[in-house]
Amino acid sequence: MERTLSRKVPIPILAALTMALATTLAVALVTLVLWRIDTTARELRAAENAEREYAELVEKLPGLGEDREMAGLALAALGDLGAVARENGQARYIAVNRAAAQEAGWPSDLDPLAPGYVRFRKGGEAYAGVVRGLGDDSEVLVAYRVASIGPLTQAFWRWGAAIVAVIVAITGLVAWITGAAISRRIARLNALCERVGEGEVTARHPVTTNDELGTLATHMNAMLDELQRRLEALRDTADGLAHDLRTPLARVQARLSRLEDLLGDTRSAAEVRLASEELARLMEAFNALLELREIETQGVFSVQPFDVAKAIEDAIELYEAVAEEERDVRIVRELGECRTMGSASLVVRAVANLLDNALKVSPEGATIRVTLACREDAAVIRVADEGPGVVTLSDQPQRSTLGGHGIGLRIVRAVTRQHGGSFSLANGEKGALAELVLPRRTYRQVS
Amino acid sequence: MTSDDALDERLRSLFAGCSALVLEDEAELAGSLASALSRHGFADMDVVSSGTAALTQAREKAYDVLILDRQVPGLDGVSALERIRESGGPSADAPALFLTALGTERQKVEGLAAGGDDYIVKPVSDTELLARVAAMIRRRARWATPEQAERIENGPLLIDSRAMSAQLFGQPLDLTPREQAILQVLGESTGLPVTRSMLWSRCWSDYNFMPSNAANTIDVHVSRLRKKLEAASGDLDEALRPLILSVRSQGLMLRDLSQQG
Numbered sequence: 089m090e091r092t093l094s095r096k097v098p099i100p101i102l103a104a105l106t107m108a109l110a111t112t113l114a115v116a117l118v119t120l121v122l123w124r125i126d127t128t129a130r131e132l133r134a135a136e137n138a139e140r141e142y143a144e145l146v147e148k149l150p151g152l153g154e155d156r157e158m159a160g161l162a163l164a165a166l167g168d169l170g171a172v173a174r175e176n177g178q179a180r181y182i183a184v185n186r187a188a189a190q191e192a193g194w195p196s197d198l199d200p201l202a203p204g205y206v207r208f209r210k211g212g213e214a215y216a217g218v219v220r221g222l223g224d225d226s227e228v229l230v231a232y233r234v235a236s237i238g239p240l241t242q243a244f245w246r247w248g249a250a251i252v253a254v255i256v257a258i259t260g261l262v263a264w265i266t267g268a269a270i271s272r273r274i275a276r277l278n279a280l281c282e283r284v285g286e287g288e289v290t291a292r293h294p295v296t297t298n299d300e301l302g303t304l305a306t307h308m309n310a311m312l313d314e315l316q317r318r319l320e321a322l323r324d325t326a327d328g329l330a331h332d333l334r335t336p337l338a339r340v341q342a343r344l345s346r347l348e349d350l351l352g353d354t355r356s357a358a359e360v361r362l363a364s365e366e367l368a369r370l371m372e373a374f375n376a377l378l379e380l381r382e383i384e385t386q387g388v389f390s391v392q393p394f395d396v397a398k399a400i401e402d403a404i405e406l407y408e409a410v411a412e413e414e415r416d417v418r419i420v421r422e423l424g425e426c427r428t429m430g431s432a433s434l435v436v437r438a439v440a441n442l443l444d445n446a447l448k449v450s451p452e453g454a455t456i457r458v459t460l461a462c463r464e465d466a467a468v469i470r471v472a473d474e475g476p477g478v479v480t481l482s483d484q485p486q487r488s489t490l491g492g493h494g495i496g497l498r499i500v501r502a503v504t505r506q507h508g509g510s511f512s513l514a515n516g517e518k519g520a521l522a523e524l525v526l527p528r529r530t531y532r533q534v535s
Numbered sequence: 536m537t538s539d540d541a542l543d544e545r546l547r548s549l550f551a552g553c554s555a556l557v558l559e560d561e562a563e564l565a566g567s568l569a570s571a572l573s574r575h576g577f578a579d580m581d582v583v584s585s586g587t588a589a590l591t592q593a594r595e596k597a598y599d600v601l602i603l604d605r606q607v608p609g610l611d612g613v614s615a616l617e618r619i620r621e622s623g624g625p626s627a628d629a630p631a632l633f634l635t636a637l638g639t640e641r642q643k644v645e646g647l648a649a650g651g652d653d654y655i656v657k658p659v660s661d662t663e664l665l666a667r668v669a670a671m672i673r674r675r676a677r678w679a680t681p682e683q684a685e686r687i688e689n690g691p692l693l694i695d696s697r698a699m700s701a702q703l704f705g706q707p708l709d710l711t712p713r714e715q716a717i718l719q720v721l722g723e724s725t726g727l728p729v730t731r732s733m734l735w736s737r738c739w740s741d742y743n744f745m746p747s748n749a750a751n752t753i754d755v756h757v758s759r760l761r762k763k764l765e766a767a768s769g770d771l772d773e774a775l776r777p778l779i780l781s782v783r784s785q786g787l788m789l790r791d792l793s794q795q796g
Contacts, residue, residue, distance in 0.1 A: 327637055331606050334636035335561055338658030342567045345660055371658065372747070375638065379744070382639040406746050409755040433743050440746050447748075496747075 099274070103267030108260040115252045126241060127234075131216040134232040135205040138217030141180065142230040152220075152228065159222055166228060181215050185227040194229065207234075273301050277308065286391065289316045319385055326381050333374060341367055376495045383434065383502040394432035396467045396526070397423040397460055403439035404458060407447055417450045419443070419458060426462035428528040430507045435526070438503040441496040442471040442522045449475025449519065466509070467526045475519040500524065542782055543575065545726050549669055550576030553599040556592055556626070558615065559634070560584040560607045568602065568634075571661045572668075586610025590618050597625035600668055605635040605646070613649045620650040630671040634659060640743050653736075662786055666728045673724055687722040690792030691771075692778070694722045703767040713738060714760040717753075721779060721789035728786035757787060 146152045151162025163184050170182035170193050183193040195208040198219070207216040208231070217231025237245075276293065283291040292312060293305040344364045351357035404419050411417040439458075446456045454474040461468040497513070500522075504511040509526040555577055559565035565582045572580055581596070583589045587609045593601065601619070603612040610618070616631055630653075633646040638656030646654045652674075653667050687694040694701045696719050701708045710718065716738040721729055731753045735745055739752075746752070757779060764778045771778075775790055782788045 327606070330638065331636040334638075334657040335564065338636075339561075339563055339567075341658040341660060342564070345662075346567075367658075375656075376747075378639060382641065402742070406742070406752055407748065409759070410748055410751045413755045413758070414751065436742065437744050437746075440744075444747055 099271040100264045100267035104260040104264035107263035108256050111256045111259040130234050134234045135216040137232045138230045179233040181231040183229045396426040399432045399435045400439050402436045406440050407443045416453045419456045421458045423460040424462045426467045428467050434503045438500045441500050446471050446473035469524040471522045472516045473519040477515040477519045547576035552578045554579035555600045556598045557582045558589040558603040586615035589615045593619040593626040594624035598629045601629050601631040603633050605637050617649045630675050663730045666730050669727045670724045689725050704769050706767045713756050725789050726791035728782045728788050730786050
């Protein structure tokens, strides 16, 4: 996979940042709209003032009204008035446009504001007002400077900024709290998954809500119920199988032993005894298969901190005496100190199986070397023999040797898998070298 | 096979007048079980085929031994034993042995936790069954007298299970813990056969599995123990050597030396 899981921002922080950003954007948008409304309102106020001014001018200068004879004079007077106003920088703005010949001060960028009103900019200031025609292509413009933002509005903006900051902070906080709550619930679901992964199939998540996470928990519980049901069905099947096979075998054994008694000390009795022994071997293979199933279907049921060196010593103790007395084989160990979490008894069993194999292939007088190296992340157990080594490196165990090498190694593999480790079998310096790597886990990782 | 006959005789005297409750739904197996027990001295045997019937019987009558299968109709063997132990009836404290096809570690633990004294996985030979029943009855008898439970006196052989020591003709034996345990288990059943699987489950109880070479391991330890006993045997009658002898197909037995000085 090219893409690695790189994003490592905790959900609460992510939620808080996202929410704060979204709130900021929303507030900015609202502010923009408010500012537009405020501007328009100020422009309209200026235009209304201009309209009133014009009405007053109409009363004072008859030329603007009914008396067309006086229009020329009135326009001239207005032109002067406008010039004076511009010179003095008055808020009032007056300009005339006589017979389409624009006089000085007539703005070039008249914009319609609302029906009957116009606005324009002049000398960096905004104006709004009215334009009235006088019939003979002449026009009069009366306008007022648009007021700048008032003190009230200024106060509003100032407080508004503080309020916005508080809102953004609250939103962020709420998002963080909500995110943390969700994150905690997800963490609990994760913990559940880990417990189940460790083999605690009966673990369930308490469902207290019916929201999405509650539904997820319900679904997970249902899935786990199904998983458990199937595991139990598998177990029941094996139990049934054990019963169905062992009961008739028990009958056969009972009959053989009665037959042996009846035959007394004859050759036939010896044959019956041999048959009994074969039956016992068959049972042994069957038991090994059941044992393997038990290890494979059951999680590490007794996970505890344990001393790996001690587990190896326990396994060696099972074989050392036999190896020395019967085969003159020495078991040499170099065991470092190492502790990890797991099932000590399963590890003893795995190492015992490795020793069993090693002893089977060891020639008389040979040495079996057992080492334990403690790495930061793993305990590495090696069993080296001086036998013929691995002939074919096949990952598949030989299925034909029930109870022999095949099943022994399968048990080793099953135990390794339960501990999340790895197992390999290769040729060493003299014979075969089995290597069992158990990852070292802390209590926190498995609990 | 005189030694085997003598062995049968000893079992018969141990089991004389004993009663057993057998819970087994397979008629043929139940029959062969009952006949093996009665041939070796059991006087009274009740065979039931369901857990509830076992419970009813055990509430009414005091048995010396309970032999229970697990997979039986109705109440299973484990629950039946739990109820018998709780009932406070006449058989509430009787030694109980599970004889079942379920033989995983977990299942054995279940059986022992429910109050079982021993747990055997089918199929089982008569020798094994009788040896286990005999050991169970002996053990119960020893518990009745606490001072006996810790010291086993077998003629010149003294085994002290508390001090983890043993001596023969007054000479302390230098035994490994494993050898001491073997001697103790054999000593508890002096004169009676002890099977290798019994030795394994008692002396190697720190291992919860039986490795494929268990029989070899036991034999090596027993032979070392034999040598140490032999070295300390002094002027013991030749006829009584070795002290630990092999009996039947899979058994070992510590000779009864109580007639010896």
